[in-house]
Amino acid sequence: MAKIAASIRDVARDTGLSTATISRVVNGDTKVSEKTRQLVLDACSRLDYLPNPAARALSTRRSRVVAAIIPTIEHSVFAKFISAIERTLGLHGYSLVLAISNADEAEELAAARKLLGMGADAFILSGQTHSKALLGMLAKRQVPYVYTSVWDPLCEQPTVGYDNADLAGQALRHLYANGHRRVAVVHGPLAESDRTVARRDGARALRGLFDTLDFFETPLSVAGGKACVGHRLADGGGYSAYLCFSDVLALGAYFACADVGKQIPQDVSVMGFDNLDWAEAVVPPLTTIDLPASGMGEAVGTHIVECLETSAPMQSQQLTARIIERGSVAQLT
Amino acid sequence: MAKIAASIRDVARDTGLSTATISRVVNGDTKVSEKTRQLVLDACSRLDYLPNPAARALSTRRSRVVAAIIPTIEHSVFAKFISAIERTLGLHGYSLVLAISNADEAEELAAARKLLGMGADAFILSGQTHSKALLGMLAKRQVPYVYTSVWDPLCEQPTVGYDNADLAGQALRHLYANGHRRVAVVHGPLAESDRTVARRDGARALRGLFDTLDFFETPLSVAGGKACVGHRLADGGGYSAYLCFSDVLALGAYFACADVGKQIPQDVSVMGFDNLDWAEAVVPPLTTIDLPASGMGEAVGTHIVECLETSAPMQSQQLTARIIERGSVAQLT
DNA sequence: GTGCGCTGTGTAACCGGTTACATTTGAACA
């Protein structure tokens, strides 16, 4: 064990073959006789040979690394999403490098620069609003990228996700169908997420259906949701339902109600967005929209791999989400 | 823009210097005159030159990539931890590649093989129990690694984290000090985490103090905590307090109580572990132990970078955690 | 027997940096 790691030339020497043949075997090239293949494979495992990724990347100009830049990892939708991407890429021999932008364009740009400097073959971005500088950088180097958590057939870039405006509309119609006419929509910071803006716009389009439809922005956290709904309850705004654009906010709404002794859904209804894994366990179980975070991760991973392997343009894909009716929305009338 | 990306030779040609000089400037070597440095820097930005990471890694045998293998990303303690590592590494020009093991040794091994095959310079592992094969692989290639979420001065490998047994003991003493004598400890799967085992053992060592001290294993989720505590409440086990080895389980306990109309802390006390960001927002606010996930991530990142830059052995570090008293534990008597 | 095509393998250039060592330049000093 003098040498730390065996190189392809060590394997070549050991087998008496040339490095070209070793390379062919390792990469599954068919133009190798079965006997030779076995000989090489045997030597590889005996010498514990692992191809040097840097050398391979240098020759092939492909690193088999894909980069994802996400606003935060601390919300479990993103965690689920990332987890699914990692799994899917891994299945095809690709790895994931991660950067977190904190929903800040400058940080996103810096992250992209770093990841590009690492040799990422493709980029996964959140949402469809990104700085010119970022897009220019990727375009110049011809690195493929995809926008996620959104689906927009009009976008000239590939998108994998769902139609946020439509989803918000569906949620609102669900409340409407249950007799709610005075609804408060609670959402996270608009400046941080074009998905939030799309949802708000989608909801706002249905204004006409309601007696009252108000929008409230609050930090995207349990505490944020709690504070926001707490204020509304204290003001006596008289909303019969709170539509929260995240289950996290909805959980905050639960505790705001608990604080003032309001019962869900008897006194007030709450509807979420995401279907996080605890949504069924809360009391009462939360009615929400099931966002396919894992499915989206798989789809993104699959399309990226396909794009990189075949150098075909990346596929877009719309994912569907459905409302999960549980016990937090009262049927009025 | 005929060429997609400029290489060091393009910059050399542009400036009339040699590649060696360009390389020196780019890497901050001091043996370059100020005039030349400016000339080169100017050409670099004009040509939008980014060094090819594969070529650099090939010559230096260092990829500036560190790998982390974690059991899951879907618990926000891990998400926070990873986020802090990513930030810290980024500050020093390193990147993070992530793999998720689902707390399975075989998956962990496969992930490590993949990441090693990607050229990771160092590894971050969770806990201190790992397969021989994994450790052998890392040792053979002399890749440094660190165990996290644990602190064990007796461990021959570097550890960065906290003393899980001690923490569990502290939590239990807190309950004791508040007059609790019949306590149920609720924890996640022992088979999946040596940290859980350590906590259980730390708690069990204090058995003598209590009239009753029982241990219950349940899936590590809100639903798991809810089901487990729900059964205990239904059985009339008569525990005055539930110590949950995760805030997630504690939240489940809250809903189990809500289900049967028990008030926290009047009827039953609940204590958590982690201090997740919503712990203060729940009603009543959760008494828990503040685990320094971010601090741990920073520490790990810092030590890894230092180890890689100086090739000194990696530092161990103990992090301290403290009990956050809020409103979920009743003072009895 | 010659020529053709096919299979399997080898040769060597190349990818784009880094760096040991060689060389040039110029200032200081005798």
Place this chain on the structure above:
DNA sequence: TGTTCAAATGTAACCGGTTACACAGCGCAC
């Protein structure tokens, strides 16, 4: 003016793969 030495820069080998191209060997058709 010649010598010495340090600072600045250049030369070229090397890292460990991939792959275009060359070529040997063989079967087969004519």
